[in-house]
Amino acid sequence: xxxxxxxxxxxxxxxxxxxxxxxxxxxxxxxxxxxxxxxxxxxxxxxxxxxxxxxxxxxxxxxxxxxxxxxxxxxxxxxxxxxxxxxxxxxx
Amino acid sequence: xxxxxxxxxxxxxxxxxxxxxxxxxxxxxxxxxxxxxxxxxxxxxxxxxxxxxxxxxxxxxxxxxxxxxxxxxxxxxxxxxxxxxxxxxxxxxxxxxxxxxxxxxxxxxxxxxxxxxxxxxxxxxxxxxxxxxxxxxxxxxxxxxxxxxxxxxxxxxxxxxxxxxxxxxxxxxxxxxxxxxxxxxxxxxxxxxxxxxxxxxxxxxxxxxxxxxxxxxxxxxxxxxxxxxxxxxxxxxxxxxxxxxxxxxxxxxxxxxxxxxxxxxxxx
Numbered sequence: 173x174x175x176x177x178x179x180x181x182x183x184x185x186x187x188x189x190x191x192x193x194x195x196x197x198x199x200x201x202x203x204x205x206x207x208x209x210x211x212x213x214x215x216x217x218x219x220x221x222x223x224x225x226x227x228x229x230x231x232x233x234x235x236x237x238x239x240x241x242x243x244x245x246x247x248x249x250x251x252x253x254x255x256x257x258x259x260x261x262x263x264x
Numbered sequence: 265x266x267x268x269x270x271x272x273x274x275x276x277x278x279x280x281x282x283x284x285x286x287x288x289x290x291x292x293x294x295x296x297x298x299x300x301x302x303x304x305x306x307x308x309x310x311x312x313x314x315x316x317x318x319x320x321x322x323x324x325x326x327x328x329x330x331x332x333x334x335x336x337x338x339x340x341x342x343x344x345x346x347x348x349x350x351x352x353x354x355x356x357x358x359x360x361x362x363x364x365x366x367x368x369x370x371x372x373x374x375x376x377x378x379x380x381x382x383x384x385x386x387x388x389x390x391x392x393x394x395x396x397x398x399x400x401x402x403x404x405x406x407x408x409x410x411x412x413x414x415x416x417x418x419x420x421x422x423x424x425x426x427x428x429x430x431x432x433x434x435x436x437x438x439x440x441x442x443x444x445x446x447x448x449x450x451x452x453x454x455x456x457x458x459x460x461x462x463x464x465x466x467x468x469x470x471x472x473x474x475x476x477x478x479x480x481x482x483x484x485x486x487x488x489x490x491x492x493x494x495x496x497x498x499x500x501x502x503x504x505x506x507x508x509x510x511x512x513x514x515x516x517x518x519x520x521x522x523x524x525x526x527x528x529x530x531x532x
Contacts, residue, residue, distance in 0.1 A: 190447035195411050196454050203418050203458065243458075 204241035204248050215239065222252060230256040267298075267375035270382050270503070271400035273424075275416030277387030279408045280437040283473060283482075284496070285384035286314040288404075291484040291500035292380050293348035300339065300378040302371060303353035304396035305386035306361065312352050316480025317342065326354040329366055335373055344485065349378070359392035368399030380503070389423055397424065402431040404464060408438045409450040418459055433464035435499065440469045441513040465499035467492050468513050 219239045226232065233255035240251050272285045282305075289301040302325070303311040312318045323338035328351075335351075342348040351374070354361065367383075374381045385396035397403065403424045407417040417434070424432050436452050443449035452466050470492030476483040483493040484500075491511065498508045 192444070192447040192450055192454065195409075195450050196458065199411050199414055199458050202415060206415070206419065207422070 200243045201240060204243040207243070208241060208248060210241070223254075226254050226256075229260055230254070231258050231260055233257055265376060265379065267300075267377075267379045267381055268402065269371045269375055269400050270380065270402045270404055271304075271385050271397050271429075272382060272404045272406060273385035273393065273396065273420055274387065274406045274413070275389060275420040276407075276413045279406050279413045280467070281387070281406050282310050282314055282384055283477065284404070284406050284435060284437065284467075285311060285382055287482045287484045287493070287496040288500050288503070289348055289380075289382050290315070290342075290345060290482040291497045292382075292503065293342070293345035294484065294497075295500055295504070296347070297380055297504065298347045298378045299380045299382065300349050300351060300374040302351045302374070302381060302383045304367065304383050304392060306353045306357055306359045306392060307355065308386065309353040309355050311384050312340070312350060313480065314477055315342065315350060315482065317350050318480070321352045324352040324354045325370060326357055326361060328370065329362065335370070344481075359386065359390070359395065362395055364395050364398030367395045371399040389419065393420075393423070394427075397427055397429060400429060402433070403429050404433055404435060405461070406435045406437050407455065407459075409436060409440075409444075409452075409455055414450070414455055414458060421459065421461055433462045434459060435465050435467060436463070437467045438469040439466055439513065445514075463510075464502060465495060466510060466513065467495040467499075468511075 219237060222239065223232075223235070223237050226237065227235075238253040240253075242249050242251050272281050272288070274281050285301060289299045292299045301311060301315070303309050305311070306326075312321055317340050320340050322340075323333040325338065327333045328335050328338045339349040339351055342350070351370070371381050371383060383396050383400060386392035405417050405420055405424075407413045421432055434456070436455055439452065440449055444451045452463065456463055468491045470483070470490055472486070472490040473483050473492050476486065476493075483489060484496050486493050489497060491513070495511055498511065501508045
C-alpha cells in the first residue's frame with residue numbers, strides 16, 4: 173500500500189497520465205480514424221452488430237462495448253473492450 | 265543545370281513554414297549554393313517580409329505568367345547573399361489565379377539556373393497546396409510537437425504520397441526540451457513514432473527568431489547563430505547530402521541534485 177503510493181508519487185511505473193502521453197494517445201486514436209476514413213455511422217453500426225454477436229455467447233456487464241481503432245507504427249488495429257459477467261450455458 | 269525543387273509545407277498554419285523557407289534558403293546560399301525561393305502563398309505573402317526584401321519587389325510570379333515581364337526580371341536578388349533570389353507571390357490575387365501546371369513550369373525554369381528551388385507552400389490542403397507541390401521532387405514537412413500540427417502533418421504526408429512525391433522528410437520546429445523533460449510536450453521520438461517519416465532536423469524554440477524576423481534578417485545570418493539558427497544551418501547541410509548529427513538540445517549534463525532526484529524517481 174505504502175509502496176504503491178510511493179510508486180505513484182515518484183512516477184515509477186512510467187506510464188502515467190502526463191500531458192505528453194495524453195497528447196500521444198489522443199493523436200494515435202484520431203489518426204487511426206483519419207487514415208481509415210471510416211464514418212462514425214459505420215462504426216456505430218459495427219459496434220451494434222458486434223455487441224449482438226458477443227451477447228449471444230456471453231452475459232455482459234453492460235449493454236455497451238468500447239470499440240476503438242488504434243495505431244502502432246504502420247498498422248491499425250481494431251480494439252474492442254467487452255466486460256463480461258459469465259459464459260452463457262448452451263441450454264439457455 | 266538541373267537544380268532540385270523542394271516544397272516546404274505543413275497543412276496547419278503558424279508552425280513556421282515561411283521562417284523555415286527563409287532560413288533554409290539563406291543558409292544554403294551562405295553555404296555557397298544558388299537558391300531561388302518561390303513564395304506560393306498568393307494573397308498572404310510573407311516570405312518577402314521575413315527576408316527583408318519587401319521594398320524591392322517590382323514584379324511577381326503572376327506578371328511572369330501574364331507575359332508582363334521575364335522570369336529573371338521578377339526575381340529579387342538578395343544583397344547580403346547574392347546567390348539568393350526571391351520570386352514573390354501576387355498579393356492582390358487569390359490562389360485560384362494560377363494552376364499546378366504553371367507552377368511546375370516556373371519551378372522547372374528556375375531549376376535550370378539555380379541549384380535549389382524552394383517553394384514556400386501556403387497553409388491548407390486546397391488549391392494553393394496543389395499548386396505549390398506541383399513540380400516538387402522532395403517535400404519538407406514542418407510540424408511542431410502539438411496535437412493539431414501533428415494531425416495536419418499526417419494528412420499532408422498522405423496527400424504528398426498520393427500526389428506521387430515519394431521523398432518526404434520532417435522538421436520538428438519549436439521544440440522545448442525542458443517541457444519534454446517534464447513530460448509536458450511530445451518528444452521528437454513521440455512525433456516520429458506517430459508519423460513514421462524520416463527526420464530532417466529539429467529546431468528548438470528560440471525567442472531570437474522573433475527578434476531576427478522583426479528586423480528582416482533571417483536568424484542564420486547572425487554572426488554567432490543562436491540554437492535555432494544553428495539548427496537551420498545543420499538542416500541546410502543535410503539537404504546537400506552531408507551527414508550532420510542532431511544537436512544536443514538537452515543542455516549541460518545534469519548536476520548532482522538532478523541525478524539524486526532522478527535516482528529517487530527511478531527515471532534515467
